[in-house]
Amino acid sequence: MKKISIVIPAHNEEGNVSLIHQRIKEVFSGLENYRFEIIFVNDGSRDNTQQKLVELAEKFEEVKYIEFSRNFGHQPAVKAGMDFANGNAVISMDADLQHPPELIPEMIKKWEEGFDIVYTIRTYPKQISAFKRKTSDLYYKLLSVISDVNLKEGGGSDFRLMDSSVVDVMRNMNEADIFLRGLSNWMGFRQTGIHFTAGERASGESSYNLKKMMKFAFTGITAFSVKPLYLAAYLGFLFSVFAVLGYGIYVIHSFVSKTEISGWASLIITVVFFGGIQLIILGIIGIYLGKIFKQVKERPNYIIRSKNF
Structure with missing residues (x-):
């Protein structure tokens, strides 16, 4: 019998862990040739x-x-589960039941057909706000444009199946800022996707606030590309050219019309504008330097207090 390991990160999910265990158990009661x-x-x-x-x-x-x-974050939690999983395949999913366990048999079927990674493509139910849906789709479009990974719209879910050979590769990756969704895409292998509609949270409230979402977005963008650094350089060059041309035109106009070169307000606006551009560029560089700083210290992604195996 083949063994399926299911990794479930849980942060303040006391009302959900029993429910998701029961539903997974019901799913595997119909799968005769698998244990979990x-x-x-x-x-x-x-x-x-x-x-x-x-x-x-x-x-x-x-x-x-x-x-x-302590709380190390969702991605290190998934990585920890993979580090200790020993199944023929590993499925990662959330504890809040928004990832339906009833999709597991279809994922296993695709795996048996020869696919190494079976990812899921999420569609949101009507209860989810239009803002949430649009910003999520926009983020993954932007990530595909400015990085080296190509996540499909809705394909950014951590609900996926990986063959044990893929998990072995994942275990050897020791990145300070883990972005598993991008890593699974970057590694290659044979991959296929399955569509699903996200369910409603069974109980409790999501701890994934706007601040964490923004941090996660920057992690994904900077983990797989240096294009933002090139963008910063291009912006600096472009605005410098505009500044020189604009000032040249202004000087010529002053000579032709015989007027003084003045304008305290326009000068201050220009200084503030270019100061803002410089801060953005320095911020982008700072993010990459911060990632290097965290990586070279080689601290573990997580610390285990206890386990039962």
Whole structure:
């Protein structure tokens, strides 16, 4: 029997871990030739998530858990689960049931057809705001343009299946800022996608606020491309040319019309504008320097406080 490892990061998900375990168990009750394990990764939860996981592990042998010493983030949590998974294939999914476990048999079917990575292409239900849908699609379009990865619209979900050979490659990657969605695309292998409609959160509230979304967006963009640095250089050159041409035209106009070169307000606006451009460029450079700073220290992506295997 082939073994499927299911990695589920959990941050304040005390109301969901039992539900998703039950639904996954029901799914595998219809899959005769497969056994499974669920690796929950408690990412520094402040509620009773860890207690619920310990209780589940005592009742069901297929339930494993990893408890972090603090909150390290969603991507390190998924990476930790992959590091300890030993199945023939590994499926990563969220604990809030927005990733439907009922899609697992179709993912396994595609894997058995010879695909090494089976990713999912998400469509949002009507309850999700238009702003959320549009900004998500716009982000992945932008990421495809200015980086070396090409994530399809809705293809940025962490709900995917990876063959054990792919997971072995992933384990050897020790990046300070992990962006697994991009890495799985960058690695290649044989890949295919499956469409699904995201479900509603079963209980609790999402901790993924706007600040975390922006940080995650910058991580994805800077993890796979130096094009923003080239963009900064191009902008600097372009605005310098505009400044020289504009000032030259202004001087010629002053000589022809015999007027003084004046304009305190326009001067201040120009200084502020170009100052802003310089700060943007310095910010882009600073992000890359910060990533180098974090990488060279070689700190671990996560610290484990406890585990049951």
